[in-house]
Amino acid sequence: MKFSRLVLPGITMIAATYGLARFSFGLLLPAMNESLEMSEFVSGMISSLFYLAYCFTILISTVFTTREGPRRMILSAGLSAFMGLLLMSTTPNAWVLALGVLFAGGSTGLVSPPYGAAISLWIQERQQGKANTWINSGTSLGIVLSGAGAILLTSNWRLTYFIYAILTLLILIWNYKAIPKTGTSSNLSFEKGTLSIRGVHGATTLILASLILGISTAAFWTFSRSFIEVAGEYSDWQLSAFWVVIGLFGVIGGFSGSLIEKKGLSFAYRLGSVMIATASVILASSPENWFVSYLSAGIFGSSYIFLTGVLLVWGIHVFITNASLGICIPFLLLAVGQVIGSSLAGLLIGLSGYEFSFIIFGVIGMVATFIGPKKQLVNE
Template sequence: MAKRSLQTRLPSAPAVPLLVPAGLSVIGVTYGLARYGYGLYLPDFRAAFPLSTTGAGVVASGSFLAYCGTAALAGHLVVRGRARRALWLAGGSAALGSAVVATAWSWQVLAVGVLVAGSGAGFATPALVAAVAATVPAEGEPQAQGVVNSGTGAGIVLGGLVVLAAPGTWREVWAGFAVVALLATWWADRCTAWPPGPHRPAPGPGGVRVLALRRPLAAAAVAGVGSASVWTFGRDLLTEAGLSSAVTGLLWCLLGAAGLVGGLSGHLVDRFGVRVAWPVSVGLCAAAVVLLAAAPGSLPASAVSLTCFGAGFVALTGVLIAWGAGTAPHAAGQAAAVVFIGLTAGQACGAVLLGALAGTTGVPVAFVVAAGLLGLAATATSGGAPAVHVGEQVPPRPSRSHRTPRDAAGRRARDCTP
C-alpha cells in the first residue's frame, strides 16, 4: 500500500472550517476531560481505591509535571515542522492514559494512567496552533484559534454532563474518553493542510531569556499553587460537604461554561493593560476559593464560587500570555510557553502541598491557604508589569509565504490557554 503523501492531501474548501470544530474537540478531550477529569472523578476514585487526600494530591502533581515536560517537547517538535507528530502524541497520550485509568486495578495503576492522560494536553496546543496557521486563511486565523482554544471549557462542561447522565460509571466513561481522543485527533489530522515535511528552525531574533520573565513567571507559579485547590480537590470538597453527585456535576458544568466567558480576557487587557487585568482576574479566583471554603455545602454559594473561578482562571491565563508577550515581544511564543510551564509547575506543587495540608487540617483550611497565595500572586503587577495592551504585544505578522511554525506560535500566543 502506497504511503499517503501529506503534500497531495490538501483539504478542499469545505474542509478548511472543519478544522475549527475538530481542533476544539482535541482541546476539549485532552484538557477538559483527560487532564482536568481527574479532579472531577476524584470522589469516585477515592471510593474505589485506598487513596488519601495527600495521595490524591501527589497523583495530580504527577499529571501537572507531565504536562510541563510534554509542552516543552511539543514546542521543539513544532519549531522543526513536526506538528503533525505532536498532534498524534497529544491524542495518543490522552487515549492511552484514559484507557489505563478505565482498567486500573490499583491506585498505583490509576496514577500512571492519570499521568499519561494529563500529558497529552501539553502536546495539543502547540500542534493545533501550527495546524490552524497552516490551514485556515489568514483573515480567519484569529477567530479560528480563539474558538479552538475554548475547547477546555467545552470539555469541562461535557465532563460535568456525563457525570449527571451516568453517575458511578467512571470506568466506562474513561474508556469513552480514550475513543473520543483518537477520533478527534484523526478528524483534526484529516482537516489540516500540513506543510510538506520537517525543516530546520528559521533564523531570526534570539530566544527569550527566562530571567527577563522572572516577574510573570513567579506570579504564574504562585497562582498555579493556589488554583490547584479547585482543580484537584474542588469536587471532592463539595461531595464531602453533602452535595449529591448530580449537583456537583452540574456545578462543574457551570465552571466550564464560565471559562468560556473568561476567554474574553484579551478585551480586558486591551482596555486596561496588564497592571489592572492581572490583579482583577487573580483576585476573582482568590475570592472564589474563599467562598467555596466558607460554604461548600451551600448550593448558591458554590455556584457563585465556581462561576467566578472558571471565569477568573481562564482570564488569568490569557493575561499571563499578554504579560509574557509584552515583556519579550520578539519571542512571544517562547514567552508564553515559559509562563505556562511556570503555572503548571505551580499547580503540581500545589496539588502536593495542599493535599498534605488538607490531610492534616482539613480541606477548607487548605483552601483558605490557597486563596491567600492567589491574593499574593495578584500583587505581582504592583510595580513591575508593563502597561501593555493586546495590540502592542506581537510584532507585525509576516506574509503567509514567509511564516514559520515559530512565527505562528508567537502570533497566536495571545489566544492559547492551558
C-alpha cells in the same frame, strides 16, 4: 486559512486533553478513592503527576514545534490523551491509574505550543489573539462534557473514562484531517523560532506570576468537589452539576482576547487574578450552601479560562519571535505551580481541613495580583 477550519478542531482537541483527560480527574476522584482505596495524600500525589508530565512534555513539544512545525505534536497530544484515558478506564489499582495520569497529563503539554504556532502560521494577524483565546476556552467544553458524563453515568467512573477515550479518538481523527502539513511536499512553509529566554524583557515577571497562579489554583481543581461533598448534603447530580458550572462559566474566558484589546493586558490580568483568588475564599466561607458553592464554581471557571488566555497572550507578546515558546513558558510555570500546589493541598487538607486550606490558597492567589504585565505591554 479559514478561521473556523483551525479553531474548531483546536477547541475540541483542547477539550479532550485539558477537559476530559486532565481536569475530569477532580470530578471522578471521590469514586476512584473509594474504589481503589486511596487516601487524600495518595490521590494528591497522583494528581501532581498530571502537572509533572505536563512540565516534561511541554518542553519536548516546544522544541519539536520550533524545529518541525505544529502538526506532529498536535497529533501526538491526541494519541497520548487517548492512551491515558484508556488506561484509566481499565486500571486495577493506583499504580496503573498513575501511569494513565502520566499519559493524560502529558497530552496537555504536547498540545499547547503547537496550536500557538499553528495560529501564527495560518491565521491572519488581526485574528490571532481571538483564535488563541477561543482555542484555549476548549477546556471549558471538556469540563462541561465531563460533568454531563458524570451526571448520566453516576459513579461508574471506568465507563466514563472509556467513553472519553472514544471521543478523544474521534477528535484525533478530525485534527489529523484538518491540520495542514508542512514541508517540501506542501505549499506551506515553517520558519524556525529561537529557543531562549535570555535577555527577553518581561520574562521574569511572567514566570513568577504563572508560578504563583499555578499554586493558587491547584486546590480548587483537585479537591473542590471532594470539599463540598464532605461539607454538605449534595446528591450525585448536584456534585456533577458543580463541575458543569465551572465549565459553562469558563466559556466566558473565551472573551479575554476582546477585553485585552479594549482595556489592556495589565487590567485583564489583575481582574482575572483577583477573581480566581476570590473563588477559593468564597467556597471556604459556606461550602454546604449550594448557591455559594455554585457561585464559587462559576467565578473560578470563568476566571481560570480567562486568566490562562491572558497568560497566553502575554507570553506570545513577550516572546514575540516564537509563539510556541511564548505559550510554553507561562503554561510550564503554571503547571510547576500546580505540582507544588496539588501536593501541598493534599497534605494541608489532611492536617488542617478543607476550609483553612482553601483560604490559604485564596491568599496565595491574591499575592499574584501584585505581579503582572507592565503598562507598556498594553494595546501594542
